[in-house]
Amino acid sequence: MTREPRARPIDVAPPEDTRRTWRLRSAAFLGIALGTAVLVAGVAIGTSRLPLGDALDGLLGRGDPLIITVVRELRLPRALLGLGVGAALAVAGVLMQAVFRNPLASPDLLGASSGASFGAILAFSFGLATSVPLTVPFFAVGGAMAVLLLVLWFSRETGRLDSAGLLLAGIALTSFISALNSALLATTLPYWDLSRALTTWLLGGLTDRTWQHVGLLAPGLVAGIAVAIACRRALDLMTQGDEVATALGVNVAQVRRLALVAAALLAGSAVAVSGLIGFVGLVVPHALRLVVGPTHGSLLPLAALWGACFLGAMDVGTRLIGRSVELPLGVITALVGAPLFAWLIARSRGRAS
Numbered sequence: 001m002t003r004e005p006r007a008r009p010i011d012v013a014p015p016e017d018t019r020r021t022w023r024l025r026s027a028a029f030l031g032i033a034l035g036t037a038v039l040v041a042g043v044a045i046g047t048s049r050l051p052l053g054d055a056l057d058g059l060l061g062r063g064d065p066l067i068i069t070v071v072r073e074l075r076l077p078r079a080l081l082g083l084g085v086g087a088a089l090a091v092a093g094v095l096m097q098a099v100f101r102n103p104l105a106s107p108d109l110l111g112a113s114s115g116a117s118f119g120a121i122l123a124f125s126f127g128l129a130t131s132v133p134l135t136v137p138f139f140a141v142g143g144a145m146a147v148l149l150l151v152l153w154f155s156r157e158t159g160r161l162d163s164a165g166l167l168l169a170g171i172a173l174t175s176f177i178s179a180l181n182s183a184l185l186a187t188t189l190p191y192w193d194l195s196r197a198l199t200t201w202l203l204g205g206l207t208d209r210t211w212q213h214v215g216l217l218a219p220g221l222v223a224g225i226a227v228a229i230a231c232r233r234a235l236d237l238m239t240q241g242d243e244v245a246t247a248l249g250v251n252v253a254q255v256r257r258l259a260l261v262a263a264a265l266l267a268g269s270a271v272a273v274s275g276l277i278g279f280v281g282l283v284v285p286h287a288l289r290l291v292v293g294p295t296h297g298s299l300l301p302l303a304a305l306w307g308a309c310f311l312g313a314m315d316v317g318t319r320l321i322g323r324s325v326e327l328p329l330g331v332i333t334a335l336v337g338a339p340l341f342a343w344l345i346a347r348s349r350g351r352a353s
Contacts, residue, residue: 023291024298031305035083038312042079043071045319077211082315083308084217085206085270086280090307091228092266093281094300095259098235100163103289107267107281110170110260111147114177116271117202119143121184124198136201137216137272144268147177148260163242166260204275204330206315213273220269225304227262231255232296239294277330279337280311286344 044055050067057063058071092107100109108114119139120129128135154169185202188195234255237245242252270277284307285299292298314332321327 020293024302027288027292027302028305031302031309034309035305035312038309038316039079039083041316042082042312043075045316046070046075047319073211077214078206078209078315079312081206081209081214081217081273082312084214084221085274085277086284086307086309086311087304088217088221088224088266088270088307089277089280089311090284090303091225091300092263092270093307094285094296094303095228095235095263095266096281097285098239098296099256099259099263100167101239101241103286104282106278107263108174108278110151110166110264111174111177112144112264112267113271113276114174114181115143115145115147116140116268117143117181117276118147118177118184120201120272120275121181121198124194124201125184125188129197134212134216137213137269140272141220141265141268144264144271145261147173148264152257152260163256166256200328201275202330203328204277204333205318205326205328206274207326209273217269217273220265224262224266224269225300227258227265228296228300231259231262232300235259235296236294275328275330277311277333279333279341280307283337283341283344284310286341290344290347 040052040055043059044050044052050058050071054063054067055071058067059076061068061072089107092112093105096105096107096109097103099105117140119142120136122143123129123136123139128139151166151169151173154173155165185195185198188198234245234250237248237250238252238255245252245255267281285303288299288302288306292302311329311333314336315329317336318327318329318332321332
């Protein structure tokens with residue numbers, strides 16, 4: 001009796017679900033590790049460098065009282081604020097790109113950033129920024145939400161509540177608000193101190209931020225991310241088109257409004273405490289889609305994590321680059337984000353072809 005030859009095992013590639021799970025876990029693990037490193041670097045690096053051991057002791061309330069004060073009251077709020085602002089802008093970018101089904105959509109597309117700037121300029125112009133500094137964030141958030149409400153009202157009045165109608169209304173209103181901002185900024189030119197303070201704020205940065213600013217960002221950050229995660233499944237369906245989502249039971253108009261309100265709240269809260277900072281909401285979501293795919297259940301939390309890492313690292317970079325004068329954070333993110341985004345676009349097109 002002859003024995004049949006034993007078949008050789010065939011090399012089979014791991015299924016797509018296994019590869020995707022591995023990428024998700026890797027992105028989460030690396031993001032947590034990088035975020036921790038950025039936080040530690042944020043409390044160790046400043047005008048004067050602290051040894052890592054002294055920074056950690058100060059963070060835990062041990063050692064020199066002066067170091068404890070510097071770490072806990074000056075550097076830790078700034079480091080946490082950098083992480084929070086990055087998370088807010090990245091999640092806002094994911095929401096905008098989902099609503100408009102366009103990877104080039106950004107949080108300022110509907111005028112949230114312009115509205116926040118308008119509110120801040122009003123606070124500076126009325127002298128409230130010096131007498132009551134925390135009025136600037138409140139005015140900025142109010143300006144962002146007011147512009148969004150105007151966009152929604154205009155779209156409803158014209159009968160265009162779809163993504164195209166919202167986009168057209170947002171572009172028109174953003175242009176108008178930007179012109180108002182330029183006009184108001186021009187009126188401050190004769191007043192050197194006011195013009196300098198306003199320009200510094202508009203360039204974006206986290207210098208001289210305190211625990212009060214962290215407290216101002218936290219409610220909008222938590223509420224915006226919570227709404228975004230609650231809409232994750234509906235957003236997945238809406239990326240297939242409004243007709244498909246409606247046929248599957250999604251109230252497209254309601255989800256779109258909720259997503260836009262969450263995006264405006266996140267972007268407005270971020271701009272309120274940091275000034276204008278660009279490219280976070282473009283680069284981070286686009287890069288993550290190339291790695292983990294478009295499913296919002298995983299994309300949203302990872303965007304928050306990696307947005308925090310990106311902006312936190314950029315803030316540490318401003319302290320490393322600027323020895324005598326610290327470069328504005330908004331300038332650094334643009335210098336790094338613009339070429340990085342161009343490379344991501346080229347890479348995604350290369351994959352598609």
